[in-house]
Amino acid sequence: MGRSLWGRMNAALVYIVAMQFIALMLAAILAIVWRTYERPRHALTWAIAFVIAAVDRLLNTTLRIWQLDDALLYDIVAAVGCLFSALIAVGFVQRAKPGASSGRLVARAVLAVGLVAFVTSLFPYGQIHDGIWLLFGGTMLAISAAQVIGPVPSSTLPERATARMLALFAVADFAMAAVAFGAARNGGAASAELYRTVLVLLYPPIFIGVGLFAVLLVAADLAERMRALAVSDLLTGIPNRRGFEEAAERAIRNAQRQRQPLTLVVSDIDRFKAINDRYGHVAGDRAIQHFARRLERIVRRGDLIGRIGGEEFALVLVNTDSLDAMEVVERIRSDVAAVAVEGPDPIVMTASFGVTNLRPDDVTLANLFARADRALYRSKIEGRDRVTCAEKMELATSPHGKTWVTSDRG
Numbered sequence: 001m002g003r004s005l006w007g008r009m010n011a012a013l014v015y016i017v018a019m020q021f022i023a024l025m026l027a028a029i030l031a032i033v034w035r036t037y038e039r040p041r042h043a044l045t046w047a048i049a050f051v052i053a054a055v056d057r058l059l060n061t062t063l064r065i066w067q068l069d070d071a072l073l074y075d076i077v078a079a080v081g082c083l084f085s086a087l088i089a090v091g092f093v094q095r096a097k098p099g100a101s102s103g104r105l106v107a108r109a110v111l112a113v114g115l116v117a118f119v120t121s122l123f124p125y126g127q128i129h130d131g132i133w134l135l136f137g138g139t140m141l142a143i144s145a146a147q148v149i150g151p152v153p154s155s156t157l158p159e160r161a162t163a164r165m166l167a168l169f170a171v172a173d174f175a176m177a178a179v180a181f182g183a184a185r186n187g188g189a190a191s192a193e194l195y196r197t198v199l200v201l202l203y204p205p206i207f208i209g210v211g212l213f214a215v216l217l218v219a220a221d222l223a224e225r226m227r228a229l230a231v232s233d234l235l236t237g238i239p240n241r242r243g244f245e246e247a248a249e250r251a252i253r254n255a256q257r258q259r260q261p262l263t264l265v266v267s268d269i270d271r272f273k274a275i276n277d278r279y280g281h282v283a284g285d286r287a288i289q290h291f292a293r294r295l296e297r298i299v300r301r302g303d304l305i306g307r308i309g310g311e312e313f314a315l316v317l318v319n320t321d322s323l324d325a326m327e328v329v330e331r332i333r334s335d336v337a338a339v340a341v342e343g344p345d346p347i348v349m350t351a352s353f354g355v356t357n358l359r360p361d362d363v364t365l366a367n368l369f370a371r372a373d374r375a376l377y378r379s380k381i382e383g384r385d386r387v388t389c390a391e392k393m394e395l396a397t398s399p400h401g402k403t404w405v406t407s408d409r410g
Contacts, residue, residue: 019204023054026211033218040221041102042091046214049087053207056081071124078133079117085140086113088210092144095217112136127195131180138173141166141210148217158220162213169206176202233307235285236292244306248316248365251304255318255358262358263325264368265315266376270350270384272311279345287349290341298332322357322389329353329387337385350385352376357391
């Protein structure tokens with residue numbers, strides 16, 4: 001009898017150490033991520049949840065080793081375990097809805113745990129208690145899975161994998177709850193032994209899997225954030241040159257496959273150095289932001305905008321020929337000239353533009369950039385505040401050589 005108890009205690013201690021180590025390791029990883037990378041709320045919530053899980057494992061196993069037959073203590077321990085499940089769900093809601101109030105979410109989670117604890121208190125302690133708690137855990141996992149996955153085309157591979165595994169874990173919790181209810185209904189040592197076996201076999205993989213996929217999701221979010229920062233302009237929020245060129249190359253390939261027109265526009269704020277010299281670099285930054293907003297205001301959804309240099313911008317107008325593009329760009333030119341940059345000293349500025357369309361022999365984006373740059377240069381030397389089309393510039397010739405056609409209505 002003594003050896004049997006000692007064997008059970010040794011096995012329980014190994015289980016405690018293993019599960020606590022895993023829980024605390026996951027908590028530490030998530031806490032480091034939260035502290036190091038922009039402090040995402042859900043990472044901190046998950047870190048706290050795994051600390052609570054470590055406490056739950058310690059209390060639960062301690063009660064079983066010492067065979068403390070107190071229903072209230074077991075209910076308290078089960079409630080702590082359910083708080084872990086609830087906080088995991090809270091973290092997934094925080095990730096899906098960044099604007100949601102953390103205080104309200106945590107309060108609702110605690111209230112839900114309290115309600116479940118009250119329901120279980122109405123029944124004699126046994127497998128039926130475990131079944132109710134497992135149903136609660138499965139429900140929290142199902143809620144988590146629903147929060148991870150959005151519209152399928154826009155969801156990432158880590159999101160789809162996490163949602164599927166959470167759903168699988170939820171099903172496993174529901175299955176264990178069914179076994180617990182069956183054991184409570186049938187009674188007997190065999191049913192109780194089946195329940196314990198299923199619980200021992202399934203709970204550790206579910207627990208570890210939830211933690212690993214939470215870490216995977218945080219890492220994937222951080223990688224996506226880093227990728228977005230790498231291709232975004234911090235001042236304006238639009239793509240930088242790298243991001244613009246990557247998207248423009250894809251748009252060109254698609255236009256060539258679909259045999260659709262496409263137009264590239266390059267633009268430059270006129271006399272930008274004079275704006276910086278007269279009003280200061282802060283005003284210059286406001287001018288760049290203002291120009292980016294004017295572009296976004298006029299172009300269609302699906303067209304591309306990028307800041308490719310200091311005061312230089314580029315557009316790709318998809319399914320648009322150069323004639324229609326000239327009309328669009330002319331509206332942009334007029335809008336920029338008509339709306340002053342807000343600030344202590346309102347700044348009236350203008351911009352010049354070069355336009356070219358996609359040609360059958362264009363191999364890369366560089367071909368279009370070269371023509372559009374030449375057209376932009378012509379806009380500059382012709383007096384600025386105008387739009388020049390590379391195709392018209394090339395076609396308009398005279399006996400004395402090439403002349404360039406520009407749009408100058410300003």
